[in-house]
Structure formats: C-alpha cells, structure tokens
Amino acid sequence: MNKKLVFRRARQVCQIFFLALFLFLFRQTDYTGLDTIPYAVNLFFRWDPLAAAAVTLATRTVIPLLLPALAVIGLTLVFGRVFCGWICPLGTLLDGTARVIRPVSRPLRPLRHIKYVILTVVLVSAAFGLQLAGWVDPFSLLVRGMVIAVDPLFNALVTAGFDAVYFHGPGWATAVSEPVYDAFKSFILPYKQSLFIWPAVSLVMLAGVFALELLGRRFWCRNLCPLGAMLALVSRFSFFRRKPLLACKNCEACHHECRMSAFDDDRRMMAEECNLCLDCLEFCPKQITTFRFTPPVNRAPVDVTRRHLIGAGLTGITLPFLVKIDAVAKDPSRRVLRPPGALAEEDFLKTCVRCGECLKVCIQNALQPVLLEQGLDGVFTPRLVPRLGYCEFNCTLCGQVCPTGALKRLTPAEKHAFVIGRAVFDRNRCLPFASSTPCIVCEEHCPTSEKAIRFDEVVVTGAGGAALTLKRPYVITDLCVGCGICEKVCPLPGPSAVRVYPAGEISSDLYPV
Numbered sequence: 001m002n003k004k005l006v007f008r009r010a011r012q013v014c015q016i017f018f019l020a021l022f023l024f025l026f027r028q029t030d031y032t033g034l035d036t037i038p039y040a041v042n043l044f045f046r047w048d049p050l051a052a053a054a055v056t057l058a059t060r061t062v063i064p065l066l067l068p069a070l071a072v073i074g075l076t077l078v079f080g081r082v083f084c085g086w087i088c089p090l091g092t093l094l095d096g097t098a099r100v101i102r103p104v105s106r107p108l109r110p111l112r113h114i115k116y117v118i119l120t121v122v123l124v125s126a127a128f129g130l131q132l133a134g135w136v137d138p139f140s141l142l143v144r145g146m147v148i149a150v151d152p153l154f155n156a157l158v159t160a161g162f163d164a165v166y167f168h169g170p171g172w173a174t175a176v177s178e179p180v181y182d183a184f185k186s187f188i189l190p191y192k193q194s195l196f197i198w199p200a201v202s203l204v205m206l207a208g209v210f211a212l213e214l215l216g217r218r219f220w221c222r223n224l225c226p227l228g229a230m231l232a233l234v235s236r237f238s239f240f241r242r243k244p245l246l247a248c249k250n251c252e253a254c255h256h257e258c259r260m261s262a263f264d265d266d267r268r269m270m271a272e273e274c275n276l277c278l279d280c281l282e283f284c285p286k287q288i289t290t291f292r293f294t295p296p297v298n299r300a301p302v303d304v305t306r307r308h309l310i311g312a313g314l315t316g317i318t319l320p321f322l323v324k325i326d327a328v329a330k331d332p333s334r335r336v337l338r339p340p341g342a343l344a345e346e347d348f349l350k351t352c353v354r355c356g357e358c359l360k361v362c363i364q365n366a367l368q369p370v371l372l373e374q375g376l377d378g379v380f381t382p383r384l385v386p387r388l389g390y391c392e393f394n395c396t397l398c399g400q401v402c403p404t405g406a407l408k409r410l411t412p413a414e415k416h417a418f419v420i421g422r423a424v425f426d427r428n429r430c431l432p433f434a435s436s437t438p439c440i441v442c443e444e445h446c447p448t449s450e451k452a453i454r455f456d457e458v459v460v461t462g463a464g465g466a467a468l469t470l471k472r473p474y475v476i477t478d479l480c481v482g483c484g485i486c487e488k489v490c491p492l493p494g495p496s497a498v499r500v501y502p503a504g505e506i507s508s509d510l511y512p513v
C-alpha cells in the first residue's frame with residue numbers, strides 16, 4: 001500500500017476506535033443489573049480540557065477527576081490538534097456526515113475567530129462564577145443530545161419496528177425478528193425507554209452542529225468549537241507540523257482541499273487550525289508535503305482581533321451579573337430538587353457541565369433537564385421530578401457517572417442518609433383528609449428503614465352516618481430523605497397530594513405536620 005495512504009488509514013482506524021469506544025461507554029452508561037458501573041463511562045469528559053478549565057475557574061478548585069485533561073494538553077503540545085483529527089468522536093461523526101451531505105454554499109468568509117470569541121466568553125464567565133461550558137462544549141452537546149433525544153428516539157423506533165413485525169407480520173418473519181430483537185436488547189438498545197422533557201431542544205442543538213456541514217466541511221470545528229479553539233492556542237507551541245509552511249504559488253489544492261481551511265489569505269499555514277488529518281500528503285499535486293518534528297515557528301497570527309477579544313471579555317463579565325440580577329434564578333419557589341449527592345446549589349451550578357450522564361443512568365428516569373425554570377444559570381442541569389419517577393433508595397449510579405464531582409459518589413450508607421428534599425402533604429387533596437377515603441399507598445412505599453410516613457388514627461363519620469376509622473398520614477421530617485416515591489405513587493390524578501420540596505425550604509410554621 002502507498003505509504004501516504006497508510007497514514008490516512010491509520011488516522012481512520014484511530015478515529016473509528018475512539019468513536020467505537022465512545023459509543024461503547026455511552027451504552028454502558030446505563031443500569032445493567034449491577035450496583036456499580038464497571039467502566040469509566042465519563043472518560044471523554046474527564047480528558048476534556050475545556051470542561052476542566054471552566055470548572056476550575058468557576059469553582060477555584062482543582063478537581064482531581066478532571067486531571068486527565070492535562071494529558072490532552074500534553075498531547076497537543078507535541079502533536080498539535082491531533083485530538084480533533086484523530087480522537088474527538090464529534091469530529092469523526094462530522095467527517096462521516098461530510099461523506100453524505102455536500103456543502104450547498106460556496107465557502108463562507110473565514111469565521112475562525114468566532115470559536116476564540118466563544119472560548120473567551122465561556123472562560124471569563126466561568127471566572128466570574130457562571131458556568132456556560134455545557135452550552136458549547138462538544139461532548140456536552142453530543143452526549144446530552146444523544147441522552148435526551150437520539151437514544152430514546154432510536155429505542156422507540158426500533159422497538160416499534162419489531163413490535164410491528166411481531167403483531168402484524170407472518171410467523172416466519174417473527175421467527176427471524178425475535179432473536180434479532182433479543183440481540184438488539186442485549187447489546188444495542190438501552191435498558192428502558194426513557195422520556196425527557198422537551199427532547200426537541202437538545203435534538204435541534206445537536207442536529208444544528210451536523211447541519212452546519214452544509215456550509216463547509218468541519219464547519220463547527222473550524223469556526224465554533226471552543227474546545228477546538230483551546231487546543232488551537234496550545235498547538236501554536238507544538239512541534240509536530242506540516243511542511244512547507246506556505247501553500248505553493250499557482251496551486252489552490254491546499255486552499256480547496258484542506259478540511260480545516262488551515263491557510264490564511266496570504267497562503268500561510270496556520271498550524272493551530274491543522275488537525276493532522278494528513279489529507280494533504282495525498283492531494284498535494286507536487287507531493288511535497290510532509291509532517292515532521294520542527295521548532296514551533298508560526299508565520300501567521302491567530303485569526304482573531306483584539307476588538308473581538310475585548311468584546312468577548314466584556315460579554316463574559318456581563319453575563320454572570322445578568323444572571324445575578326435575574327429574579328427567576330433567585331426565586332426560592334422555583335428551586336428544583338437536585339439528584340442525590342449534589343453539591344450545595346451554588347457550587348453545583350458552577351461544577352455541572354450539563355453533560356446529561358446522570359439523566360441517562362437514572363434507573364427510574366426520574367432525572368430531567370432543567371430548561372428555563374431556574375433562569376439561564378440552571379439550563380440543562382439535572383432535576384428530580386418525582387411525579388415522573390422517584391429516586392431509587394439503593395441506587396448510587398448518578399454519582400458514579402458524574403465526571404466533575406457535581407454529584408458526589410455516595411456509598412449505599414451515605415445515599416440512604418442523603419436528603420434530597422422533604423415530603424409535605426397537601427391536606428386539601430390527600431384522600432383521608434379531603435374526602436375521608438382510606439389510602440395508605442405512600443406509607444407502604446416509603447423506603448426508609450424507619451418509615452418517614454406515619455399515621456394518626458381518627459374516627460370520622462362516614463357517608464351513611466357510620467363511624468369510620470381513618471389513617472391520616474404525616475411526615476417525620478427528620479426521617480424523610482425526599483426520594484419522591486410517595487409523590488410518584490400517590491393515586492390522585494394530576495399533582496400528587498404529597499410533594500417533595502428542596503431540603504431546607506420547609507418551615508414547620510408554614511407546614512405543620
């Protein structure tokens with residue numbers, strides 16, 4: 001095989017390997033019958049330098065979980081943006097997309113500066129306490145979109161297809177389809193059909209990244225990705241580079257063929273834009289391109305102006321203050337229930353990178369993305385919605401998959417004691433109070449070792465005038481952990497007669513037990 005083709009094949013094999021690893025870990029981010037997830041399913045976030053920098057700046061703390069990101073910085077210092085060309089699963093998926101859809105427009109003016117602007121806004125905002133990385137980090141966009149929309153959609157479609165064959169197909173078709181369906185359930189489909197609030201939002205955001213391929217190859221990577229921008233800046237100091245550093249006169253091959261548009265208008269190579277795809281080894285008509293270790297000399301400046309950076313810096317300073325003066329974010333009645341192990345709310349908002357891993361792994365599908373309930377600051381963070389699903393008393397999976405420690409990894413004993421919120425009865429709706437109807441469903445399901453729901457026995461006059469003994473529930477606040485199972489199982493239509501409120505917000509004066 002042609003030696004240059006060997007390099008391209010090596011890159012493709014590497015891309016496929018990391019994409020397969022990413023998909024494998026994504027599939028393993030699920031309940032498999034075990035209490036512990038045996039793989040580092042959050043690996044891609046943990047070596048993400050953008051997530052690490054944004055969380056470190058926002059929390060002023062070095063998070064040990066995120067230290068693997070230094071390895072990617074080290075790799076970039078030697079080989080340049082090889083992460084983008086050889087490893088990043090989103091980059092690989094975009095390369096795959098480019099094989100299917102061709103750009104519909106002529107190449108736009110270079111917009112490379114936008115990614116530096118986005119990076120600056122994210123990092124400056126983080127330094128002032130606002131965590132925006134989850135909006136634009138490539139892994140957050142990809143994983144959250146897959147968790148909330150793509151995976152549930154895929155499961156629903158595949159299951160509907162097999163169901164259609166099973167219920168309406170001929171016998172021979174079912175004989176073939178059922179073993180295939182079993183194999184799908186074992187290896188490809190998720191543990192359960194998940195439902196999420198407003199999946200279209202995450203789907204549109206992710207689809208938008210792919211749709212940008214219509215404007216040019218790797219449009220997202222070249223122009224928008226803040227992680228790409230960060231690695232680009234580091235790769236200005238890298239040693240492994242393409243030669244020559246100038247595109248040849250009278251030859252437009254580099255300009256037309258380079259998927260990263262790594263040449264400026266003066267034909268100077270911008271090493272920070274090159275993702276080492278090695279395509280130019282092949283398309284160069286003179287066959288003079290080569291890659292080798294060389295001192296890091298940069299002929300072209302970074303494609304961003306001081307004006308852009310000042311504007312981005314000012315935006316990065318303004319946004320956190322805009323959030324600070326947002327009454328929605330401060331309204332206690334809008335506070336949501338956080339998953340077990342969550343840091344104190346302010347730290348949680350700074351540490352969570354909105355990856356969606358915890359949403360994916362939640363056995364009861366109880367964790368849902370926050371949209372605008374808590375203002376800009378809380379968008380895409382996880383919340384427990386007990387009426388949809390409760391927090392399984394013995395489950396600690398969300399803390400195991402959280403890549404940043406926004407959710408602490410809890411032992412079973414710590415989990416049993418962790419207070420998510422407290423349950424409060426609405427006596428205007430609760431059946432034994434409101435309509436003298438016997439009901440003890442909530443108490444039966446309460447999982448705490450000493451029941452947090454108890455009863456007062458009262459004798460009331462029933463419908464026919466007969467005496468009726470009723471058990472009226474109340475909560476022992478100190479025993480309640482706010483798992484939400486009582487809220488989930490309450491048989492009333494609509495809102496439950498017992499609701500869980502965030503811990504620390506119940507005044508015993510307001511809610512007498």
Ligand code: SF4
Nearest residue numbers: 084088091221225228
């Ligand atoms: S630019 Fe961003 S999305 Fe593209 S390959 Fe690099 S890290 Fe991945």
Ligand code: SF4
Nearest residue numbers: 352353355356358402
């Ligand atoms: S709390 Fe959930 S969404 Fe936030 S970083 Fe941890 S796993 Fe990701």
